[in-house]
Amino acid sequence: MSSRLRLAGIEKSFGATRALGGVSLEIAPGEVHALIGENGAGKSTLMKILSGVIQPDAGTMTLEGRAYRPADTLDARRHGVAMIYQELSLAPHLNVWENIGLGALPSRLGWVDRRAARQRARGALARLAHEHLDLERPVAEFSIAEQQIIEIARALLSNPRVLIMDEPTSSLTQADTRKLFEVIAQLRAEGVSIIYISHFLEEVREVAQRYTVLKDGQTVGSGDMAATPQSEILQMMVDRDVSDLYPKRRATLGEARFTLEGEGGPLTVRAGEILGIAGLIGAGRTELLRANFGLDPSGQVSGKPTPRKRWRERVGFLSEDRKEEGLMLGLSIAENIGLTKYPKLSRVAGYLPPRRLSVMAEPWLGTLGIKARVSEQAVGDLSGGNQQKVALARLLEHPAEVLLLDEPTRGIDVGSKAQLYEVIAELAAKEGKAIIVISSYLPELFGLCDRIAVMHGGAVVACKPTAEWTEPDLMRAALGVSG
Structure with missing residues (x-):
């Protein structure tokens, strides 16, 4: 096999923590090479080395037969290596075309050539079938899934020889995933080498x-x-059997616990029930949950809820955007998990006993498989998947009876997903919690939920027991196709 990129014996340590202990990898031109492993296995560290974010302690890298050791990300791009990060690296205050061209905007006579920049941005988005996005809008105004599309378009603009994709479909619907796969096939035909990181083994x-x-x-x-x-x-990944990814359970439903209000009629979820919400990007799934939790105002939700009021009503919400809304990255794991319980943990106003925080947080490290040295470790030092688990632990530590979960398994490896599905199933079956789950991953909805509601154009267009759905029928409903 002819080699475009070769890594041999790559090592990296952060203080006493050894992140990489001799990793080797080889990829050919026009090949899609999957990099697989649990959260904390070293994938992100390896890709940061390859893309110039950090330097290795030992080992060699060759690109097209020549020694390769990028000084920074810009140097890596000059060598033809680009990366699409799972954690979005966009400038939220800049608009779409500025973000896509960031660091490589075309110029004329020392001024940015806005017309050329817009044309290049539109072309990159067209490859992803999203040329309709408003180029003048700040990216902060777009959904996480739409921001993911913008991030991918930016990477394609540099015409890389090696493209690293870190969980590129984690926020994409099935339809957008198919479009991305078409782009990948096109890039392969052009001879681009792709390193593909994903926890979705079916798509890998x-x-x-x-x-x-x-x-x-x-x-x-x-x-x-x-x-x-x-x-x-x-077996290589997790050293345990995860053949039964979705837990077997028989739902015993109790009284009505919560009603989602919105266009298309109310959705009532009962104690012990798991209700899934499906739909394409822009269908309004996240907006529905946020409005009902009181994060965004809506004239369709009665009672004018606020997050503080919902917490008092024992309704908990998990945001799809853990980086901006789900966590405080500068605080420790224990502090994050205890955020909504501080008043109860503190004996003296303004003082949080560290020991009490640790005692509260430590069990969650084992229950959710959070890979960390101690609960006092900063959340910002963890991998993206482990950060997601901390956000979930914070929600589960709170005594909520209703859980609103927006993309709860985004960026979590398959072994941890199995753990999380078991936790969610037990919360419904044994503790009688009412749970609403938004997911862009249809197998997750089919494997976990009792009922699935489908949204299209901001409205709920159908809701029925999971056993009565097929994936083609669900997709037709999501696309607004009758019959």
Whole structure:
């Protein structure tokens, strides 16, 4: 196999923590190579080294047969290596075309050539079938899924030889994922090498030709994707059986606990029930949950709720945007988990006993599989998937009877997903909590939920028991296609 990029014996430590202990990886021109592993396996650290964010302690990298050691991300891009980050790296106050061209805006006589920049941005978005996005709007006004599209378009604009995709579909609907796969096929035909990181093994098997598995900062396996059973890859990843990804349970429903108000009629969820909400980007799923929790004003929600009022009513909300809304990255794991319980934990106003915080937080590290040294570790030091688990732990620590979960498994590996599904199922079955889940991943909705509601154009257009849905029928409803 001719090699475009080769990594050998890459090592990296952060103080006493060894993040990488000798990782090797090789990728050919026109190949999609899947990088697989649990949260904390070392994938993000390896990609930061490859994209010039940090420097390795040991090991070698060659690109097109020449030594490769980028000084920074701009140097990496000059060498033809671009990365799409799972955690969005956009400038929220800038508009769409400014973000897409950021760092490489065309100029004339020392001035930014706005017309050329807009044309380039429109072309990049057109490759993703999103040329309709308003180029003049600040990206902060778009949904997380739409921001993900903008992030991908920016990477494509540089015409990379090696493109790193870190969870590129984590916020995309099935329809947008299909469009992305078409772009990947086109890039492969053009000879672009793609390193594809995803926790969705079904899509990895569809899009990648070869794979490498990392575990505890080391390469534990690699090979041909089509020739390797999925069970074998899972075994390398997690060292345990996750064949039953979705827990078997029989729902015993109790009294009505919460009603989502919005266009298309109210949705009432009962004690012990898990209600899923499906829909395409822009269908209004997130807006519906936010309005009902009181984060965004809406004339369709009675009682003018506020987040403080909802918390008092024992209604909890998990935002899809953990970075901006779900966590305080500068605080510790324990402090984040205890955010909504501070008044009860404090004996003296304004003082939070660290020991009491730790005692409260420590069990969640095991229950949700949060990979951290201690609960006093800063959340900002954790991988994206482990940050998501901390956000969930904060919600579950609060005595909420109704849980509103917006993309709860975004960026979480398959082993941790199995743990989380079990936790959600037990919260419904054993504790009688009413749970509403938004997910862009249809197998998750079908495997976890008792009922699924579908939204289109800001309204709920259908809701029925999960057993009465098929994926094609659900997609037709999401697209607004009758019959």
